[in-house]
Amino acid sequence: MRILVPALLALSAPFLGGCGHAPGDPPNPILRPSTVTDFTALYSQNCAACHGANGQNGPAIDLANPEYQALVDDATLRKWISGGMPGTEMPAFCQSHGGMLTDAQVNALIAGMRKEWLKANAFGAAAPPYAQAQAGDANRGAQSYRARCAGCHEPTRQQVTSADYLSLVADQTLRSIIIAGRPDIGQPDWRHDGPVGNATTALSTQEVDDIVTYLGSLRNVASGQAASSAQGGR
């Protein structure tokens, strides 16, 4: 008896004292999916598959690019995330558009991206605007393309000009990529387009407009979904 009591106490000590440490003590309760507002959780659950684990190195545009974050405003982000980019593979996430996320969660995503990925002064110079403001000219665009892009995008090797590729991406996506670049895959921003490592001047807004118009004209619309319906920011 004299041994038994201390022995029992010793055995039950983990229960009485540090019961938080028992291996079987369950961790936090499972949250309702719609109450999660942690950016990392939301991003890795909903976006990482296409935009890459940390906003880069995914197949779709790298959201972690500070220049992209500087280029785009909150309202535009909200619009694309909530409603998707029509005609592209970017899905709608907001419940009001048939997705899974609440407005609060979309806002949490935007706030999180800004906090993690936006850097002050990402742009050295004033960039062309996010959305295209005036019509471009495909012929001029073709010339600019040859001068500023083709050096890297030699047609047989890389299919930026492939009708199939173009029919699946929106003009706006092309524009975002041309202006902000995609550092994760080696696509330079608008200041550095040109013969490899040898860009003397930044692309003008006009040139960006023209190149996007040119690429758009190569699209085989019949082959893809109507891709250019996702134009413009606001």
Next chain:
Amino acid sequence: MQRIKQTAIRIYGWLELRLQLEAPVKDAALHSVPRNTASWWYVFGSAAFTLLFLQIFTGILLALVYVPAAGEAWNSLNILNHQIPLGWFLRAMHGWGSNFMVAIVLIHMAQVFLFGAYKFPRELTWIAGVFLLLMTLGMAFTGQVLRFDQDAYWGLGIGASILSRVPFIGGGLVHLLLGGPIIAGATLSRFFALHVFVIPGTMLLFVFLHVWMVLKLGINEWPMPGRLVRRTTYIEEYHRQAHEDGIPFVPGAFWKDLTFSGAVLAAVAVCAFVFGPFGPGGQPDPAIIQTVPKPDFFFLWIYTILSYLPPSMETPFILIAPLLGIAFLLALPFWAAEGEKSWHRRPVALLAVSTIAVCWGVLTHLGTTTPWSPHMSAWSSDPIPPHYLQIATPLVRQGAVVFQAKQCRNCHSIGGAGGERGPALDEVATRMTIDQMRFKVVTGGGNMPAYGKNLSPAEVEVLVSFLETLHPANEPPAYDASRRTIETSQADDGATTRTNRNATP
């Protein structure tokens, strides 16, 4: 000290005069049983009995906090888990106790069967036991429903769909089970009543009868090959054996029962401590579809059978097989009331038990390991491993986007992440040519949906150009020789849809 002792004896005497329990208890404890029944093989029944009382005890404590209302049940379990000190341990004891109880009851039953203990005159004991098994399973099932999380929803859904297959009255039965046409508040009240009053009450009654008969008819003697049971002589023979070569039940055989029951309780506690309580999983809300619920362990085999059966076989199998099984168990003691008890002379019995055990094990294993359901969130959450895209072209990258967007990933894993309904596609290009892949994607086949109508031609092209890059660096993709000629002639075409893996900027 002396005074206390005297008072105690006086109180005992006062009670005994009125209750008169001493004689029957002594009778039961000291009755003589054949010496060879004091075996470690005979401890499972008493362990099941002990577990039943563990379940009643922990169950009452749980009921103090649990709220059997649809909106509250889930919360009250979370309160138990997270706010009440050791509430989680209580839940874990009850949950593990239930698993152990099902297991011990099944082992007990197998042992009784193999030892021929269901034979004359113990037929009714066996039949009560069959009902006790059914009730134990019923407790496990209704208990899982009380968790009222997504798994519970799942279990109920299956239960309801099984019932709904009963001809003519299926709809009525579902209504009866769920307390309405759908799973709702009334369902929970119904299952609470079943789990807390109806089944345990009936169970206690049956346990009483079962134990009563065990005491009255005596513990089954150790079966000897060649010693046959005959209705005319058995009882006399048994009594002779119990008295000539017998020992009093307490403590002769009882200490083994006590030790084993204690060990089982300890095992339950260890499991509860180490593995914790079951669930509650996600909230039971049919609107939440981001989960893959699974039933509790003991019902997994049903899950497996259901997923393997061809649809035309399901209804007959589900409805008829359990009835046949139960009918067989109930008929067994009448059909084989006499004869050989020893398993040495009953090869069929031995074979049957081992076959059932193996089947059960295999089905359960399949149920735990086979990924039946697609991975519902893989398409948006599992990144493509970056090195798969390192030297990709825009076309390939777009193909990877389509692969995710069309949710191929939910069934096919890449880089070890994703669903496993279909084969992993990491090296698909080594087994299929680009045309075969295009054909597979468009026409589907063998559980692979046909995507022909849901993909534009451009999407198909970028998709297969992505798939074509899926091969190890040192192993070239499968190649259709007749294509090479065509391809070389296309090589200068800027809008070619072929993919060149070696593209670099």
